[in-house]
Amino acid sequence: MNTDIEEVVIRPEGSLQILSYQEASQLCDVTQQGLNELLRQCALAVLNTGSNEDNGLALLNKFSKFEITVSVKGRGVQLIIRNAPRHAFVDNELIVGLKEHLFAVIRDLLYARNDVLNSGHFDLQRSHGITNAIFHIARNAGLVKANTIPNIVVCWGGHSINEDEYQYSKHLGYELGLRNLDICTGCGPGVMKGPMKGALLGHGKQRYKNGRYIGVTEPGIIAAEAPNAFVTELCIMPDIEKRLEAFVRLGHAIIIFPGGAGTMEELLYLLSILLHPDNNNIPLPVILTGNAASRDYFDAIIDFVSDALGAQACELLEVIIDHPRDVATKMKLAMEAVRQDRKASSDAYYYNWRLKLELDQQLPFIPNHENMHNLNLHKNQPVHQLASQLRKAFSGIVAGNVKADGIREIEKHGPFKIVGDPVIMQAMDKLLQKFVAQKRMKLDASDYNPCYTIEHPTNPL
Numbered sequence: 001m002n003t004d005i006e007e008v009v010i011r012p013e014g015s016l017q018i019l020s021y022q023e024a025s026q027l028c029d030v031t032q033q034g035l036n037e038l039l040r041q042c043a044l045a046v047l048n049t050g051s052n053e054d055n056g057l058a059l060l061n062k063f064s065k066f067e068i069t070v071s072v073k074g075r076g077v078q079l080i081i082r083n084a085p086r087h088a089f090v091d092n093e094l095i096v097g098l099k100e101h102l103f104a105v106i107r108d109l110l111y112a113r114n115d116v117l118n119s120g121h122f123d124l125q126r127s128h129g130i131t132n133a134i135f136h137i138a139r140n141a142g143l144v145k146a147n148t149i150p151n152i153v154v155c156w157g158g159h160s161i162n163e164d165e166y167q168y169s170k171h172l173g174y175e176l177g178l179r180n181l182d183i184c185t186g187c188g189p190g191v192m193k194g195p196m197k198g199a200l201l202g203h204g205k206q207r208y209k210n211g212r213y214i215g216v217t218e219p220g221i222i223a224a225e226a227p228n229a230f231v232t233e234l235c236i237m238p239d240i241e242k243r244l245e246a247f248v249r250l251g252h253a254i255i256i257f258p259g260g261a262g263t264m265e266e267l268l269y270l271l272s273i274l275l276h277p278d279n280n281n282i283p284l285p286v287i288l289t290g291n292a293a294s295r296d297y298f299d300a301i302i303d304f305v306s307d308a309l310g311a312q313a314c315e316l317l318e319v320i321i322d323h324p325r326d327v328a329t330k331m332k333l334a335m336e337a338v339r340q341d342r343k344a345s346s347d348a349y350y351y352n353w354r355l356k357l358e359l360d361q362q363l364p365f366i367p368n369h370e371n372m373h374n375l376n377l378h379k380n381q382p383v384h385q386l387a388s389q390l391r392k393a394f395s396g397i398v399a400g401n402v403k404a405d406g407i408r409e410i411e412k413h414g415p416f417k418i419v420g421d422p423v424i425m426q427a428m429d430k431l432l433q434k435f436v437a438q439k440r441m442k443l444d445a446s447d448y449n450p451c452y453t454i455e456h457p458t459n460p461l
Contacts, residue, residue, distance in 0.1 A: 004063070005086055010079040010094060012103050019070070019077045023110050027070040035109050036068075038219055041404070042105040042236065043068050043081070045223040046098055047088040059223050060404060070106075079106075101227050101234050104141065108236040109219075111140050117238060130362045134242050134249060135351055141235040143214060143250060144350050150338040152214070153331050154184045154251035156266045157191025158259025159225050160440055165258050168291035168324065169194030172255070175328035177202020177211065181335070184251055186243075187215020187234060188225025191257040196230035214250070218243040220403045221262075239364045240395060244269045249352045252338045253285040253331050258294045260440035261401065261432070265394040267301070269361070271309065272387035274316050278356035283341050285334035292322040300434050307427035308390060309383055361388050367396035367406055369413050372452075377420025393418055393428070400451025401441055407451075416452045425456035 012019075019027075030036045044066050048059060065083040072078075079102070088098050116122055116133045123129030138144050153176055157169065173183060173195030183199045185192035196213045203211035215231035218240050227234055237243040244266065247254075256267055270286065273279055288298055298319050305313050320327050339349065347354050365371065376389050396416050399406025410416070419425070432454070435441055441448050 004065075004083045005081070005089055005092065007080065007082045008084065008089070008092070008094065010081065010099065010102070012077050012079065012106065019072060019110075021072050023114070024070045024072045024077065026110065026113070027106065035113060038109060039105065040066065040068055042109070042219055042222050043102055044085075045226040046101040046105060047081075047085050048223075049088070049098060049101070049226045049229060097229055097232075101231070104234040105236060108137065108141060112137055112236075112238045115140070125359075125363075127357055127359045127362055130242070130359075131245065131249070131353070131357065134237065134246050137237060137242070138235060138246055138250060138351075141233070143216075143233060143235055143246075146350060148349060150252035150335045150342065150349050151180070152182045152184050152212070152251045152253075153195075154247050154254045155191065155195040155257065156186070156247075156254065156259065156263055157257030158263050158440055159188045159190035159192060160260055161190045161258055164291050164293060166190060166194050168289075168294075168322075169257050170198040172257075172289065172324035172327055173198025173200075174202045175324045176331060177204075177208070178206060179328055179332040180206060180208045180211075181328070181331060182212035182214070184212075184214035184216065184247065185231075186221075186225060186262075187217050187227045187231045189228055191259060192225065193228040193230060194257075195255075196228065200230060216243055216246050216250075220399070220405065223404065225402075241362050241364055245357060245362060248273060248284065248355060250350070253334050254287075255327065255331070256286065256288045258290045258297045258440070260435050261394050261397040264301075264304075264431070265391055265398055267305075268387050268391035268394060271305070271313050271316065272361055272384050272391060273355060273357060275309070275313060275384035275387055276356050276358070277384075282352075282354055283334070283338050284352075284355075285331070285338070286317060287327050287330060288317055288319045289324070289327050290321065295321050297434075297438065300431055304427045304431040308424045309387055312383065313387070358385075358388070360385070361391075365392045365395055367392075367399040367416070368409055369416060372396045372416040372418060375418070375420065377418070377424055379421055379424070390424075390428075397432075397452055410451045415450060417455065418452055419455045422456050425454050429454045429456060 026035045027039050028036055044059060044063055067082040069080045070077060088095060116137060122133040124133060169191045177199035183195050185195060199211065212233060213230050214233045215227050216235050216237060218237045220240065237246055302314055342349050345354060375393055379386060400410045400416060436448060
C-alpha cells in the first residue's frame with residue numbers, strides 16, 4: 001500500500017504569490033545551475049519533520065519518488081508536490097506550520113541565490129562583505145527586528161541525546177521562558193527542540209505574547225535535522241559558515257548543551273571568535289550546562305579544550321551542572337550587560353556588527369579528503385586560528401556522518417584521514433571515542449562506523 005500523498009497543489013501566501021516566471025523556472029531547473037534539487041532536498045526535510053531519521057542520503061533514497069515543481073498561473077504561484085510523506089498532512093491538508101517552513105525554504109533559496117550570491121552586490125571574498133550578506137538574508141527572513149532590547153539566547157547541542165538530557169533542556173527552556181527570553185537554535189530535534197518547547201510554556205505562563213522561536217539552518221544539514229514543530233521563524237543560510245556567523249551576530253548569549261561532533265564544531269567556532277584579540281572586550285556570555293549525568297561529558301569537553309587550546313580557552317567557558325534556574329537567571333542578567341555595551345558602543349541591539357571574524361572563518365570549507373588531510377592542526381599558529389582549523393575538522397566529521405554529499409564522499413573514498421600535532425590528535429581521538437561510546441554521533445548509533453581515522457603515535461594511519 002502506498003502511504004505517500006500522490007499529488008497536492010499548494011498556493012503560497014504573501015510575497016511568494018507573485019514570483020516571476022524566471023524564479024519559478026529556477027525552482028524547477030534540475031540542472032546543476034538550477035535550484036530544483038536543493039528545493040527538493042529542503043522541502044522533503046521540512047515535510048519529514050518528526051522523523052527519527054538523521055541520514056540525509058537515506059532520507060532521499062527512502063522518498064526517491066518525491067517531486068516538487070513550481071508553476072506561475074494567472075492568479076499566482078502553485079507548488080505541485082508529488083509522493084510526499086503522509087504524516088505531513090491532516091485530512092489531506094498540509095499542516096500549517098510545515099507550510100510556513102516550506103514557504104521559508106523557497107523564500108531563502110531564491111533570495112540567497114538571486115539577491116546575494118549571484119547579484120554582484122556583495123564582495124563574498126572579503127570579511128565585511130560576507131557579514132553584510134548574512135545581515136541581508138536574516139533581514140529578508142524577518143529575523144532582524146528594530147526597537148527590541150537584547151533578548152535572544154542561542155541554544156546549541158545535539159540531536160542525538162538521551163531522554164534525561166532532553167528533559168533538562170526543556171526545563172531550562174521553561175526557565176528562560178519565565179524570564180521572557182527568546183530562543184534561537186539550529187531548529188532540529190533533541191536539544192534544538194527542547195528549549196523551544198519549554199520556553200513556549202514559560203512564555204504562556206507569563207502571558208508573554210511576543211515569544212520568538214528562531215531556527216537557523218543550511219541546505220546541507222536540513223535533511224539530517226528537519227525543522228522541529230516549535231520553530232516559528234525559519235531561516236536557511238547558504239552554507240554552514242554563514243549559519244554559524246548568523247548565530248553569533250543575531251544572538252546575545254549562548255547556552256551549550258550536550259551533543260556530539262556538531263556541537264563541538266559550534267563550540268570551536270565560538271572559541272575561534274572569543275579567542276581573537278580584537279574581541280576581548282565584547283560581551284558574549286557562554287554557559288555549558290546539562291543534567292547531573294552529563295558531568296562526564298563536559299569534563300571530557302574541558303579536557304579536550306585544555307589539551308588542544310590551553311588554559312586561556314578554558315577560562316572563557318563556564319560549566320553549570322543540573323541548575324537550570326541559575327543558568328536562566330545568569331542569562332537574564334547578562335542581557336543587561338550586553339545592552340549597556342551595545343548602547344555605549346552605538347552597536348545595533350539586533351545584530352552584533354563589532355565582532356571580528358577573519359575570512360578563514362567565513363569562507364565555506366569543503367569537507368573532502370584532500371581538505372581534511374591538509375588542515376593545519378598544529379600549535380605553530382595563534383590559538384584562535386587553531387580553533388578555527390579544529391572547527392573544520394569536526395565540520396568534516398559531521399558531513400561524513402549525516403550530510404548526503406559527505407556520506408557519498410566516504411562511500412567513494414573511505415574515511416577522512418585527520419593528521420596533526422600528536423597531543424591534539426590524541427585528545428581528539430579520546431574525545432570522539434567517548435562520543436561514540438555515549439552514542440552521540442548519530443541517532444541510530446548501534447552500528448556506527450567512524451567516517452574518519454586519526455593519526456597519532458598509538459594509532460598510526
